[in-house]
Amino acid sequence: MKHHLFGADTVEHYATTMQRGVDALVRRVRDVEGPFSGRTVDEVAPAVEAVDLDAPLGDVDAVLAELGEVYLGDAVWFHEPTYAAHLNCPVAVPALLAEVFVSAINSSLDTWDQSAGGTLIERRLIDWTTERIGFGPAGDTAADGVFTSGGTHSNLQALLLARGEAFLSGHADAAAPFAETMARFRVLASVDSHFSVQKSATVLGLDADAVVAVRADAHHRMDPHRLDLELTRCRAAGKVPMAVVATAGTTDFGAIDPLEDIADVCERHGVWLHVDAAYGGGLLASTRRRHLIAGIERADSVTVDFHKTFFQPVSSSAVLVRDGATLRHVTYHADYLNPRTATLPNQVDKSLQTTRRFDALKLWLTLRMMGADAVGEGFDTVIDLAREGHAILRDDTDLEIRVAPALSTLVFRYRPDGLPEDVADHVNPRIRAALFRGGRAVVAGTTVDGRSWLKLTLLNPAATIDDVRVVLEQVRAAGRDLLDETHPYQEVGR
Structure with missing residues (x-):
């Protein structure tokens, strides 16, 4: 049986198969009544384990029916307005259209x-993003970048470039053994920076204590004065500050580090500045809040996750650099692929990956159909929603808010008046589990200063303040039930 995509006798097969798939998906989406089924691993696993992968079903309708059993029935639906857990977004329809071409043509x-x-489209989008950042062209050192699989990948590549530049900075002894020099490198980042900074340092072969955590203020933003002190301390101890990582949108709080002040410190110390804007990068398209990331144009490298606040399907991220020449630190030549004598544009020269999907097409079609202003307004809408949610939480006697939102994240917990901290630590993770098991709402959890908190990450522009109220009421109800049922806490906080 032939199933090649573009054979003369298979185009119709392709068309009918795709249409049946779309029809099945539409039917399923119309029937979704909550973000999750509530079923446990033990309840879901048997259907998957029972599938005989060596016995194909052949018929597309049978395959789609099985798919409903093993996946769609228990998928977590990010488009549902009471999904408010992680940095997952409902996706723009033009990007879904792009996925058809990305997968079918398979560039x-x-x-x-x-x-x-496809190469030219990706390059144009890189130029568009660097222009939005404010890097601008600079002759032979024009801004550049490449699409990646996600923020972790983008941060890794940025720090690899920073490591390469650190070897050339004059602060590292070129005559010293490689391992000895690597042991001296340090990366400075806020205590609230993404875990991928530490992971990248490990992958790059740096010491276990290579990442220096810089104190944050009460709003969870890096303290530039403390950064200055830490950089001075590193130099005095004979260490080499390899990079500073500022965050434009921390995962837990959406906090935006003071980029201008941090850039001033980095400039004085001659240190590479990387801005992790995986979350806050959507502000590049905002017509109302672009000023929140003022100073980002002074970075040496920037991470932007289009699959977060540009509402693109996973995966779609990019690492952007102010000086395209720094990408040489990831350039390797293979005679069969990209020989040194090649004159045509090859994106592999700039990437840690070799084979790489045409993820840029999703953003391209989104911009061509909707426009950047519409994307930015979507992000502004969820930021507005978070501020409305904060106003509710601020006056709630059962729920305690940690800090006012900078972007679209609310960190709070169930803690009625008089409820001891240790009881709140016991109850709040169980509230999250109870909501997930119920399937009507999905929230996240985190730990702040050793204490358990809940978190709403609002990334659905279609969600309303009434949807937020529904989630908060479910949190209260679950909290009350748990206090009633959990001896000896049943009288606490009543």
Whole structure:
């Protein structure tokens, strides 16, 4: 049986198969009544384990029916307005259209002879993003970048470039053994920075204590004065500050580090500045809040996750650099792929990956159909929603808010008046589990100063303040039930 996509006798097969898939998905989405089924691993696993992968079903309708059993029935639906857990977004419809072409044509964005026009589209989007950042062209050192699989990947590549530049900075002894120099490198980041900073340092072969945590203020923003002191301390101890990582939108709080002040400190110390804007990058499209990331244009590298606040399907991220020449630290040549003599544009010269999906097309179609202003307004809408939610939480006697939101994240907990801290620590993770098991709402949890908190990450522009109220009421109800049922806490806080 032939199933090649573009054979003369298979185009109709392709069309009917895709249409049946779309029809099945639409039917399922119309029937969704909450973000999750509430079923446990033990309840879901048997259907998957029972599938005989060596016995194909052949018929598309049978395959789709099985898919409903093993996946769709227990999928977590990010488009549902009471999903408010992680940095997952409902996706723009033009990006879904792009996925059809990305997967069907299956371009690989490593070399021109595997992607051609796709290469140019990705390059144009990189230029568009660097222009939005404010890097701008600079002759032979024009801003540049490349699409990646996600923020962790983008942060890793940025720090790899920073490591390469650190070897050339004059602060590292070129005559010293490589391992000895690596042991001296330090990366400075806020205590609230993403865990991928530490992971990247490990992957890059730095010491276990290479990441220096810089104190944050009461709003969870990096303290520039403390950064200055830590950089001075590093130099005095014979260490080499390899990079400073500022965050434009921390995962837990959406906090935006004071980028201008941090850039001033980095400039004085001659240190590479990377801005992790995986979350806050959507502000590049905002017509109302672009000023919140003022100073980002002074970074040496920037991470932007389009699959967060640009409402793109996973995966779609990019690492952008102010000086494109720094990308040479990831350039390797293979005679069969991208020989040194090549004159055509090859994106593999800039990437840690070789084979790479044409994820840029999703953003391209989104911009061409909706426009950047519409994308930015979507992000502004969820930021507005978070501020409305904060106003509710601020006056709630059962729920305690940690800090006013900078972006679209609310960190709070169930703690009626008089409820001891240790009881709140016991109850709040169980509230989260109870909501997930109920399937009507999904919230996240985190730990702040050793205490348990809940978190709403609002990334659905279609969600309303009434949806937020529904989630908060479910938190209260679950909290009351748990206090009633959990001896010896049943009288606490009543």
